[in-house]
Amino acid sequence: MKLSTKGRYGLRAVLDMALYENEGPITLNSIAERQGISEGYLEQLMVPLKRAGLVKSVRGAQGGYILAKEPKNITVGEVIRALEGPIAPVACVSEDYPEECERAEGCVTRMVWEKVRDSIAEVLDSFTLEDLVQESRKYTSQNSYMYYI
Amino acid sequence: MKLSTKGRYGLRAVLDMALYENEGPITLNSIAERQGISEGYLEQLMVPLKRAGLVKSVRGAQGGYILAKEPKNITVGEVIRALEGPIAPVACVSEDYPEECERAEGCVTRMVWEKVRDSIAEVLDSFTLEDLVQESRKYTSQNSYMYYI
């Protein structure tokens, strides 16, 4: 029941982008440095984030990545789903295409997993990047450039 | 964010035991057949379940496994924790010994993971084996020996 680094790193990356939003395109290199994540790995995470319409890339020198929507319109749930796939504690109750199961009819554990799925989704969908940015600024003194994530 | 087969098979196994509780010790062989799970793998799952005080074994011929407590006193949460470890969407918010993290102080994603952890725990702890047994009997006609899990 653990998130992989895809989801964790990916959320930190987009949150980093939200924090430095006014500085133009953010390079993977700078995110990687601030967050202590391998740049090559971050690169792989950007593919699904772009596909999900959460970030946009700017190629060439002075390029980088920017958020495709305002932080207040990006939920943690969207980011996690983009990177980890639909929320599904077990495959047969996946949010989008639940896997068929012979035992499905009358399966009683399924209702447990459905509730787990919904409660996870509810929490993840209740936070926007903006919420986290604001929370982060609380911890950050006026002059500090250190943001915690 | 998926449960492994440990948790899924293990829950089905103890639920199977709850359903056939009045028939004395249940052999792994019979659970394996009914549930379509490899007997050898089930054997491995019994170790943590015993250690957690959820099942007891009876050795020798006519032996098998029995629940160590009444079904109404065993929650799905206990079973899952026994098999998958403490609930923890990420290691730094694990239910028992959260992993240290340099970024912990002022980390804003952590509060998301804490809420996710708590909401999962709440759902899992809200179901007892008895709840599931009763649900299962709803689907089972009086004369049928087929129980759905």
Next chain:
DNA sequence: CTAATTCCTATTAAAATAATAGGATTTAAT
């Protein structure tokens, strides 16, 4: 033109998961 950057494909390393194998030990039943 050059340097900085994303883009793309492939490969590899490491870890976790799932399953299998084979024998030792215990015990009810005969």
Next chain:
DNA sequence: ATTAAATCCTATTATTTTAATAGGAATTAG
């Protein structure tokens, strides 16, 4: 006592997923 049915125990292997690395192609600001 013997036997058969069962748990117990240790080790190994196969498979899958996760995480990371490598190297070069394409794009673009200056």
